[in-house]
Amino acid sequence: MSAKWNMIVDIERCNNCRACFLAVKDEHTGNDFPGYAAEQPAMGHNWLDIERNERGSYPIVDAHFMPVMCNHCDDAPCVKAAKNGAVRKRDDGIVIIDPVKSKGQKEIVDACPYGAISWNEEKQIPQAWIFDAHLLDDGWTKTRAEQCCPTNVFRSVNVEDAEMQRIAEREGLEVRQPELGTKPRVYYKNLYLMTQCFVAGSVAVMIDGVEECAADVEVVLKKDGSEVGRAMTDTFGEFKIDKLEPNSGAYELEAAGPGGRLAMTCEVAEQSVYLGTLTLGD
Numbered sequence: 001m002s003a004k005w006n007m008i009v010d011i012e013r014c015n016n017c018r019a020c021f022l023a024v025k026d027e028h029t030g031n032d033f034p035g036y037a038a039e040q041p042a043m044g045h046n047w048l049d050i051e052r053n054e055r056g057s058y059p060i061v062d063a064h065f066m067p068v069m070c071n072h073c074d075d076a077p078c079v080k081a082a083k084n085g086a087v088r089k090r091d092d093g094i095v096i097i098d099p100v101k102s103k104g105q106k107e108i109v110d111a112c113p114y115g116a117i118s119w120n121e122e123k124q125i126p127q128a129w130i131f132d133a134h135l136l137d138d139g140w141t142k143t144r145a146e147q148c149c150p151t152n153v154f155r156s157v158n159v160e161d162a163e164m165q166r167i168a169e170r171e172g173l174e175v176r177q178p179e180l181g182t183k184p185r186v187y188y189k190n191l192y193l194m195t196q197c198f199v200a201g202s203v204a205v206m207i208d209g210v211e212e213c214a215a216d217v218e219v220v221l222k223k224d225g226s227e228v229g230r231a232m233t234d235t236f237g238e239f240k241i242d243k244l245e246p247n248s249g250a251y252e253l254e255a256a257g258p259g260g261r262l263a264m265t266c267e268v269a270e271q272s273v274y275l276g277t278l279t280l281g282d
Helices: 019-028 077-081 107-111 144-148 161-171
Strands: 004-010 049-057 060-068 087-089 095-097 118-120 125-127 154-159 186-189 197-207 210-213 218-223 226-232 238-244 249-257 260-268 273-279
Touching (some): 019 049, 019 144, 049 197, 049 273, 077 107, 095 125, 144 154, 154 161, 197 260, 218 238
Parallel strands (some): 197 273
Antiparallel strands (some): 004 154, 087 095, 118 125, 197 210, 218 226, 218 249, 249 260
């Protein structure tokens, strides 16, 4: 077995500065790399882009950002759709769309289920992020996206497949849409921030007839009687229980602290849920 390239992307670290986006533009706009990629158009192509996801509602809201690019899949649909070997899978795991052989093959664009391939109308060729293969072949150990990122979102990893699977299991890494069966080589850490929901609320207690924030209250969320998460309220009485599947239905919520207890049900649909102010009672 030989080492292959993989990319690890930590969504929690991304602040949408877009330095990675600009680095790819800088590398490929106006630059032709024969055998790897023709120059990228100045407008209309985002070979590395940033997706945004907002969760929750006032006052408990979070926003996260996910860099997306060609996944360099091991079972790549673009390879299957291409004629005359126009798209090839290198021994090191990188997928290259040949800028000469692929001319006129717009079906390569349509084959990608992630929308990661762009059509160059002027040159009549499909194009995508090449994992900076031209730089790696010249001795680089990092892609330009990783090199320029100020918050260490990216991590280029060149290891054998078995070791990569151990890393994925150890760090809780996931790939986008695994149900497609394309076997991406771009792995995501904290992907739940883009795909899953949370239940949040503000807990209060009545003191001398005045509603006050209830700190250090234990909140437990259950599904069909089994615990799925728990949290302690902060100084402001707020809590968040995360990593819930969208449209997962009814949950039971219980809270207990010095000021009393409460029990209620809540529903998780497509979006995260803010339950409002929950007042402890006897």
